[in-house]
Amino acid sequence: MQPSGTSPTGTATEIVLPLPTPQTVADWLAELPLAHPERCLDALLALLRALNAKPDLSGPARLVLADTIRPRAAQLAGQIDTHSLDAALPYPPELAQRIETTSQLRRELGNLYAYACPASRSANSLWLGDADPSLVALYRAFQHWGLALLDTARLYREPDPAFWPDLYRAYRLAEAQGAASARFGDPGEPPACRTPLGQFKRILLFAMADYGRYRQRDMRLIYRMLGEWADHAAWEARPVIGEQLARFRLDLDSEHGPYRIRDDWMPAPSCRFLFIGRLIERLLDKSPEQRAKLATLGLNGHRLPTLLAKSLFGPAQRRSERLPLHQPCQLFIGFQELVAALDPRPTHTKPRLKPVNAGRADWLKAASRLELLPMEHEVAEHPRQDERALRADAVIERLLLDSSGCPRDEIWGAAAADRTGADPGTAGELLNTDPHGYCVLLCDGGDPKLQAGSLVGIAEAPHPPHISVIRWLAQRETGLRFGVELLSPSAESVALWDELGHPQGKGLLLPPIAAVRAEPEILLPPTGFHAGVLLRLSGKTTHAGFHLGRLQEATASFSRFKLIPAPLELAL
Template sequence: MINPYRSLSANLPERLPAGRDALPADAKRLHAWVDALPRANQQAYLLQLSGALDAFHARQLEGFTRLEVMEVLRTPLLEAITLLTSRLQGSSFPLAGSKAETAAQLIHLHRQLALGYRMALVEACAPAGKVPFLRGSTVAVALVRAVYHHVRWLATSYFLYRSPEPDVWAQLYALAAFASARGLDDKAVEDASERRSLTVALLQNQAVLMALANPYRFSQRELVELWSLCRDVAATVEMTPQRFAAAGVLAMIDTDLPPTFVSRAPDPDEGDMLWIDLRKLEALVRGTLSRSGEGGEAVLRLSRDYRLTVPTSLLERALEGWSQDVTRASPRLEGGYALDTIVGLSGLHYQLAGGQDFDSFMREVRGVSAVSLNRASWAQASADAVHATLASARIQDQSLGGYRLRWEAAQGVRARIGELVGLGLPAEGGPYDWMVGLVRWLRYDEGGMEAGVDLVSRRAHAVGLRSLDEAGGSEAPIRAIGLAPLSGEASGPELFLLPAVNDVDAPRLEVTRSSDRWDGPGAKGSNVYACGALRTLRRTGDYLLAEADRA
């Protein structure tokens, strides 16, 4: 491998002697300065902490002194990071306004924390990269902290659905290689923020597992759970220079690239590599899933004294990413063309209803006003009549199961994992034929947003659902999308996509739906019929995919 110490020493900021008004580098005095900061104004408090971190990066310090400074600043900065992260939880992307500023602050703090600990390590082991006599434990602290914050930096990029910034993976590999060469890769360091001891090797394994799980397909809430899952199963993973299978996962540690699946070994001239053995992990996860039952949660038995409970759906999707024999359900076909899209259930319902808001749709089809009934407050606004805007998406590639598409930034599209997307082209001389999909993964940059959309139906209807009780009473109708099965089977249960916030728990439903050109020449202009109770098939983001038997 390229000399890891040389790699770690590259591109460090210029450092100058401390000025007259510089902050104290003595740990005790710096603690006092931090404690004296006014916390009532969180933004001002954060700016002063961040400014102090940046100032120390530009200042000449001895390595172990810099480590003490970083340890003092780390705890309040991690508290600030937790606050910033909570402000972004549940966001739609791309971010705008104050949320975009918050995201930039969040990335900056992780970047600067990673840099600060790397600088402390380089300076402590200067000039040749040797660990000073009797200082191995202290150097291990700098190493583990540096690796931890590089992994958190990566995880924050996933949380924001951004590609990792340049040099993150390269520095992570260099830190791990340096630790291995100095015999410090398995040296445990206590970390109060994670409430456990961490090692360089386990942290590198955690980063690898998160990358291989395809983090861009998880919601922000799920990414928090994925962090814990990957951290706790990291000990089951081994990274070795020895190839153990014809195909597998490897990390090209002389590059700035994440680990990847390969069908053949790369040329040795491409640099050093580590093969990633996931066989123990796969066996553990498959065994856990086989015992999970139907409760929605799986319990990983990680030791005699420790069990980790995770949602079964999250564990299944993580395993899809970790499986070395993963294959696509359908072959991919080249795209290169555009489709019109609409994001969100309200907008798609408006289009499927022929440009009518929900109240007008229910009055015309059923003769019942949705507004006149006691509807939920979120559904009462005049926003029902908002004319949904179509956005053009460029199809990158496709399969029978869905599309990989890109919206340019000028389209102004905002979405999140699990969001509903309508995709369509105008029918000849008529309205759109809308397909319905759900966002499986997304990633964005300044130029636009790319998403993977799983198809759930190639034909859809505007639908109103009304709960009916045993006594014949009814609730207010709710907006939903009626779906035709992808299989094309017409004799099965009725399929619906509806907001997850609606509690539709009734023995019977009245379904009101519009007809379309596929219903045939003898079809009525509308259909009103009864169904049995809804059965939830899948919850994704803000929506429920459910079925009901037609009465």
């Protein structure tokens, strides 16, 4: 046994590493303190780095050691993945470090597999070992590098500079050995990704999917979708097939990822091209067979495949230049915080919701998983005591009364009656703007809980907040920045009442704006409302009845509906 000094994450923990033999490594893995995943991740990362730094290890020995480590690494990484699926940004430092360590762990495990391949002809090659070609090692290398990229995406960062050269070098080796299309019987992967080329294409497509626009859970679903249909993307050494032009280009001799083909590109022998026409058609397919397939992948409906198709096809051409600003602003993030900023008066108590035709067992089952409520709901005037177990973020503002009749804020100890002092919000800086939105830099301080698709108010003193929605996030050296699309320069906070006179909380009324919307729209909580419902709105300037029209947008933060004026006899 040999000590390695401090842990890879910089803590003062000394890690004792095993000798590089399969049996000693297996015994060492069995003794890891699984109750402390951080220590286990540190230890595994230190072991992998030590093994990758040994030039005297043979290729077969590396392959056996990698296969020995892989199950334990997958177990620990899976635990971290579960905790980060719905986390808001900025991450707590501990969670950010865990995700970063997991990404490095998968990257180093992929390197260990890659180093088990035969040496290349270059004296400066990263590929070590003297074994015969091992196709499974290349396959596993691509597999773990793809997962490392998925972890990097969860951090909303770009991969490190060495990622793409290593990936291209491995593909060149697979191509030179005629192993790129070799198929493996891996039940853990879809058929389209059971080849090194399939794994390679999934990595490229995911990198071009503009993953900063998605929540972490959606990223995983996108990665799964791209793996399922990677064979629908054609991979060629020429930019044109018949009359079809390739969408993406990459240079295997470069240090950069793939990029969209533009008019000023120059061909080179090391260039390869991706054609995604068939893949786009498959993503936009709305047949019953496609719906059934999406259900097996864990998707409910066509929203995410449609968004993915738009991301891959490319962003719309910018219609105006961005103007630099560098002005301070205040941010009100999330539906409830924005409502409170526009109208700090206490909200009306509203009845609890229950799923339509759902029995006690179904409700408790959903509560135990802390899942979002289904989209269809009806109003219940007498909430059940046992339903208080549900604390999912999307419905937490709808938990109002228990059997004692006390308001929720009194039960939880909040001073609901004293909300006259408006929340100052979170500090930010407007970096640049165009007529459609802003690029915002988050300043230090507070706990803003940013997520793609979240509603956010942007206030420049002394003006009221502009209403916008977060469209992308990116972690840079200067901090966390995000792009927002403006929905309206202003909004009116309105109290909501159903047709029976029961209060339904508050919403944000968006006024008509020329060239944007001809009719008013309303922002509501993400669950509990659907098209056709009659609501009476009461605000500072609005007192009218409306039917909810077409659902314009739905995220985990809000729902946006068109409003249809109700007949006078119904509105009163």
